[in-house]
Amino acid sequence: MRLEDMINANYTHLNENDHEIWKFIKENRELCEHLSIDDLALRCHVSRSTILRFANVLD
Numbered sequence: 001m002r003l004e005d006m007i008n009a010n011y012t013h014l015n016e017n018d019h020e021i022w023k024f025i026k027e028n029r030e031l032c033e034h035l036s037i038d039d040l041a042l043r044c045h046v047s048r049s050t051i052l053r054f055a056n057v058l059d
Helices: 003-009 016-027 037-044 048-058
Strands: none
Touching: 003 048, 016 037, 016 048, 037 048
């Protein structure tokens, strides 16, 4: 399943931080393909745990 499809399927479960993470990923796709979870969290100004929760909502 594509990431956009996963976002759309779980949109009602996303919180404000999740929306900001998604916005960053969407605007920086190529960069995000090579970022570690820690680097993504740093660039999104959230904790590593927040990135993990975001990923779990999409699962």
